[in-house]
Amino acid sequence: MQGPGAIREAPRSVAAMADVEISLATPDETEQLVAGARTAYASGLRTQRGFTEEAAIAKAVADVLALLPDGAGTPAHVFLAARKGKALVGGVRRPPVLRW
Numbered sequence: 001m002q003g004p005g006a007i008r009e010a011p012r013s014v015a016a017m018a019d020v021e022i023s024l025a026t027p028d029e030t031e032q033l034v035a036g037a038r039t040a041y042a043s044g045l046r047t048q049r050g051f052t053e054e055a056a057i058a059k060a061v062a063d064v065l066a067l068l069p070d071g072a073g074t075p076a077h078v079f080l081a082a083r084k085g086k087a088l089v090g091g092v093r094r095p096p097v098l099r100w
Helices: 029-048 053-067
Strands: 020-024 079-085 087-094
Touching: 029 053, 029 079, 029 087
Parallel strands: none
Antiparallel strands: 020 079, 079 087
């Protein structure tokens, strides 16, 4: 279906996974993942919601702090890291409300 209201599939990134290791993130990796997420969130607030850079950063810092008041040490959150060789290439956070 095309035209107004059409549902479009989001573009996907495809990468070879044979050489990617996924396991619990170290505290340093978790801090990197949280910082990256905060930066990406602030960028989205600027580009998609029209926030000024200062307001976007302030909101991103406040929102991430609300989700993770103790940063990487926030109880019940699990962080997984994806590594290619020794390089951190991605990660995921499992909040306490989800059940896997």
